[in-house]
Amino acid sequence: MMNQDTIAAISTAVGEGGIAVIRVSGPDAVRESAKLFRSKSNITDAISHTVHYGHIVDPVTGDIVEEIILTLMRGPRSFTAEDVVEISTHGGVVAVKRVLELLLRAGGIRIAEPGEFTKRAFLNGRIDLTQAEAVIDLIRSKSDRAFSIAMKQSEGALSKKVKSLRHTLIETLAHIEVNIDYPEHDVADLTSAFIKEHCLEASSEINRLLKSAREGKILREGIVTAIVGRPNVGKSSLLNALVQENKAIVTDIPGTTRDVIEEYVTVGGIPLRLLDTAGIRETSDVVERIGVERSRSALEGADLILFMLNVNEPLHEDDRLLMEQLRNRQVVILLNKTDLPVNLEVAELESIFDAQSIVRLSVLEEKGLDVLEGVISRMFFNGELESVDLTYVSNVRHITLLGHALQSLTDAVEAVDIGIPIDIVQIDVRTAWELLGELIGDSVSESLLDQIFSQFCLGK
Structure with a gap:
């Protein structure tokens, strides 16, 4: 789901500092930036992941506005999976504001919404939703340990576990589908045992994740x-x-x-x-x-x-x-x-x-x-923090979805125990699978995405 417009925003904190960074992302990021950039190198033809020294020039007056370093990253090898240009200016409100105004004045670039760069990374398949949410946890970390846990999640630690759980459940659903389609080959006791074993296996892993929720929320x-x-x-x-x-x-x-x-x-x-x-x-x-x-x-x-x-x-x-x-x-x-x-x-x-x-x-x-x-x-x-290698769950959305998925699996096991037909049991298993998919963003509403990314700062 590639976006058709190009966005820009200041990605560093506003105020005095050594440098400030403006991030530009989208199909016209390189072309629009090149209109303002004067250097010995031509960035329009430059290869990805190169750094260029030069000046930002007002195209109307020809005046030099700022001395900059421009970093070029072509999609999909960038954070947003789009063409990205990062302009490093002198730190300070005036310098970075003048460069941003020139970028927006050209008309081919608009100001980014809060969290829109990370949202594009998710929409373009660069990261999943749990990794996107970890970005804001990295920014808001209050301790080294909270930062380490958020870093693990941004690298996909929770995603891998959820995907493994979904794989277990899709195998279960496939087994049920085969036995529904070919009942003459079905051995009821074996099918019931297979469903129960896999549901209990998934439940055990979800329980372990939920047990970390209290500690994870505290650390977060x-x-x-x-x-x-x-x-x-x-x-x-x-x-x-x-x-x-x-x-x-x-x-x-x-x-x-x-x-x-x-x-x-x-x-x-x-x-x-x-x-x-x-x-x-x-x-x-x-x-x-x-x-x-x-x-x-x-x-x-x-x-x-x-x-x-x-x-x-x-x-x-x-x-x-x-x-x-x-x-x-x-x-x-x-x-x-x-x-x-x-x-x-x-x-x-x-x-x-x-x-x-x-x-x-x-x-x-x-x-x-x-x-x-x-x-x-x-x-x-209990006197000792768990190992930093533990995958903590701290996000309220994650905890809620895991809780609902666990309840669906519990219902499936109970249904098997009392002899309910497997086509009915299948409903609970599929519900659990879909809830876990919502957790990593395989199926998620636009309103939820807007709510999640609105919490991000501008330029992230």
Whole structure:
């Protein structure tokens, strides 16, 4: 499904930098770029995968607009499987904008839609849908591990498994079709056993993929983690220590943090979306009270709560109210300021929370942070992350389709067990096969494609 128009967009982040890149893709990419490009080499006749130095010239005035490096890739040996030209200009808003405007002014090129380059790669058969979706995961990766998993998926790790599953099911469907067409040669017991064996084999593999879904989603999106506690227990200091940067203002004045501060950090290989909240207490200050309400909202939406206490002070009534709210939640109790004398009764905490979730630390002396890493890892990954070679499923669309396919296979096995005719069983097997096809994009609606690629940034 080759596209008939040519598109262009800035593929690097807008702002100051060493270089900026404009990507042009489509049947007229080379011809339209050649109209503006002046060099000793003629790119119209140049072979694929060559780099050319020259200048962009305004065809109307003849003025040199920019000094560039032009990279030429002819289809199908390119990302989009079309002719692609990448123009590297000096970094900066003005330079790249002037070159893009000249490309669009000629009339043979239009501005690309968000994700349209990757969408063309999919439509032209360069990649399948799971690989296309992995591109956005690569861009949004919050940790080395999340990046490695997205890279594996972009290389087709999940696709290969899904295609193998579909192969198993198409063999099953072919076997059923033969026995429907030639019933005189059918041995009912053998056919039923064949269907059940293959359905159970496929179900087992889908189950294994779905078991990785929780961990995969965490690695992809991060754990929403709220740091809560009364004012001046060290919440902002903890955020700064984990981020290793002074993101939050730290003072001895209660109520310094007035709003929720958000930062991403990797703790023990696990990405955390940290929310430093205003100290939760009763206050008459109007602005601080708004901050406290926002803290309570962040607390409700968090996957993990780091509840900080000052060991130098006995438990306050505000602490006890928070403790009651945190029952049956994923909580790590942080006993901070262990460099000071201990005046807090730990037994009361241990009567409500698991002793293994209580961590003693001194943020000031950076002691105990490694213990915190171990506790979080144990909570979400049983103490050890799976091998990076594992194919993780993290995309909600993938999880949903795999779940439906598994249910269809379960229905097929149950139908075989109770002796339902195989032509009826065939319906469930075919449904599973089609759902797996939708996962990799063999059959997918245009509206779904638009929804998926609209999440991409412009120029990708």
